[in-house]
Amino acid sequence: MDVESDAADYDLIVIGAGPVGENVADRAVQGGLRVAIVESELVGGECSYWACMPSKTLLRPVAALNAARAVPGAAPAISGGVDVAATLRARDAMVHEWSDDGQVAWLDGAGIDLVRGHGRIDGERSVRVEASDGTVRTLRARDAVAVCTGSAALLPDVPGLADAAPWTSREATAVQQVPASLAILGGGVVACELATAFASFGTRVTLIARSGLLGGLEPFAGDAVAASLRDAGVEVRMRARAQRVDRDAHGVRITLDGGDEVTADELLVATGRVPRTADVGLDAVGLEPGTWIEVDDTLRVPGSDWLYAVGDVTHRALLTHQGKYQARAAGDVIAARARGGDVDDALWGRHVATADHSAVPQVVFTEPQVAAVGLTEKQATDAGMRIRAVEVDLAAIAGAATHAEGYRGTARALVDEDRQVIVGATLVGADLAELLHAVTIAVVAEVPLARLWHAVPAYPTISELWLRWLEAYGR
Structure with a gap:
């Protein structure tokens, strides 16, 4: 039988303690708010235990072996394949044997109260939390509730x-x-x-x-x-x-x-993915359970002055890093609004997630790696841009030749002809993930092609693709 305990008041209540919820809570605490975070599973969420971190640990051995096999002086040392048992042990270590003790300690150090149990919105600024033993607590928020329950x-x-x-x-x-x-x-x-x-x-x-x-x-x-x-x-x-x-x-x-x-x-x-919103109390606030939650660029639900949704549940960009980006904006704006501060919600402002629309970076850790940011050619054309695609064969770059024997790869940049800026790029080849952020900066900052000539890539590195892009464009 449920037992009702005393209610607790906070400035902000966050439902979901994955990376997104943790970052919303942390930014709000740094802004001076008292925050509780509610979690029914492991603190750290999907990315830490069942997605990003374990999957990349499983993928790293084959990438390392393939890289070594492509280097003449190293290839003879590779006499076998992936050690599966060792890989699984590394995965277990990466997820801390599915223990969230370290994450809980981080919350405590950050000044965030953890409430274990399943959280459901049961009215305006109110969250009912049912613990695994059946006891129930009611948490009340003075300012905001943020739904950060992710996807399944x-x-x-x-x-x-x-x-x-x-x-x-x-x-x-x-x-x-x-x-x-x-x-x-x-x-x-x-x-x-x-x-x-x-x-x-x-x-x-x-x-x-x-x-x-x-x-x-x-x-x-x-x-x-x-x-x-x-x-x-x-x-x-x-x-x-x-x-x-x-x-x-x-x-x-x-x-x-x-x-x-x-x-x-x-x-x-x-x-594909579905939102984990079937049982978080959306019906109590007039929303349809089990659906994606629409928000504005400050991650607030339209028509509400207190309800926010951040991360996968918004269906804006189902990526951990993008959810954490949204979380920084949401946590900061919740604190600003609670304290009567200025809200910077202009395009690319401090309190908005503008990049969600046209500057999302992503790496696919396959063999070869795929790294992409911004718009595809179809998306840009559909948006009415006058686009020129500039493609470079990475095998022709000196840095690629020294990196691996027989290197194969392609890098395509999309130039908005009217503004003379890059609006998207896709890189395919070995070990390209770390090159992506430079492209992301160029897309977000809308760096003119004329200025990019002065960003000189070191020789011999694969980053010389920037020079090859500009040469191919004809500037």
């Missing part, structure tokens, strides 16, 4: 799928026994990254995608990843749809349109 894996409506006990990214990144065979439904980032990782473990992987791979990026990026996956032994089946899934004692059987069948020991579903 989407399970498509395929007959038999739910009963077949499929993996989501959570089970895949937390795997303890690597299966001999794995089927993956999906062609996005999660599907491609985990196909890369499990293929490196020696698992027989079949990737089933309804269209091409990495559909939100430039087509040449998906084509390069598909070719690399096939080279790694992955069976890539594009333009294929699952019609039915069955599981028996031998594993799973996926029946595709046309009658083809794929069998595997395990099935990973990576077909």
Whole structure:
């Protein structure tokens, strides 16, 4: 039976203690507010335990081995493949054995009160928290409530799928026994990254995608990843749809349109995300449970002066770094409004998440890596821009030649012809992730091409692609 305890008052209540919620809370505390954060699972959230950190730890060994194999003086030292057991141990260490003690200590040091339990909005500026033992607390906010509950894996409506006990990214990144065979439904980032990782473990992987791979990026990026996956032994089946899934004692059987069948020991579903808003009390404030939450650029829900939503739940940009960016804006503006301070909500102002619309960076940690920021050519053209695409073969750059024998890669920049600035870029090749931030700065700051001539790349580095872009553009 629920037992009601004493209520507690705060300036801000944050529901969800993942990286986004933590950053909202921290910025608000730094702004002088008293803050409680509510969490029913592990403090640190999806990214820390089941997504970004464990998946990149699983992917790092194959990237390091491939890099060494491409260097003539190092290749002879590589006599084997990925040590799966050691990789899983490294993953366990990275997620601290799924203990959030360190994250809890950080909250305490930051002056943020942690309330364990499931939080639901039950009225204006009020959150009801039910703990695992059934006790209930009511938290009241003087100023704001922020919903930062993230997203979960989407399970498509395929007959038999739910009963077949499929993996989501959570089970895949937390795997303890690597299966001999794995089927993956999906062609996005999660599907491609985990196909890369499990293929490196020696698992027989079949990737089933309804269209091409990495559909939100430039087509040449998906084509390069598909070719690399096939080279790694992955069976890539594009333009294929699952019609039915069955599981028996031998594993799973996926029946595709046309009658083809794929069998595997395990099935990973990576077909998209849904908001974790089904049970956070949206109905109490006139919103539809289970839906994405619309917000303005200060992350406040339109029509409300106290309700905010930040991160994946807004469906603006489902990336941890972008959610943390939104969190900084939200935490600061909540504090400013609470203290009667100035609000800087102009374009690119301190209290807005302007970059969400046209300057989102993303890295796909496949082999090869894909790094992209800003608009694709189609998005820019659809927005009415007069675009010129400038493409560079990275193999022709001296830094790439010294980096790896037979280096292959492509870098495409999109120039707005009217403003003479770069509005988007996509880089495909080995070890390009760390080059992305320079492109992001150019896109966000709208650096004129004429000024970029004076940003001289060091020789010999792959960063010389900037010079090659400018030369190819003809300036």
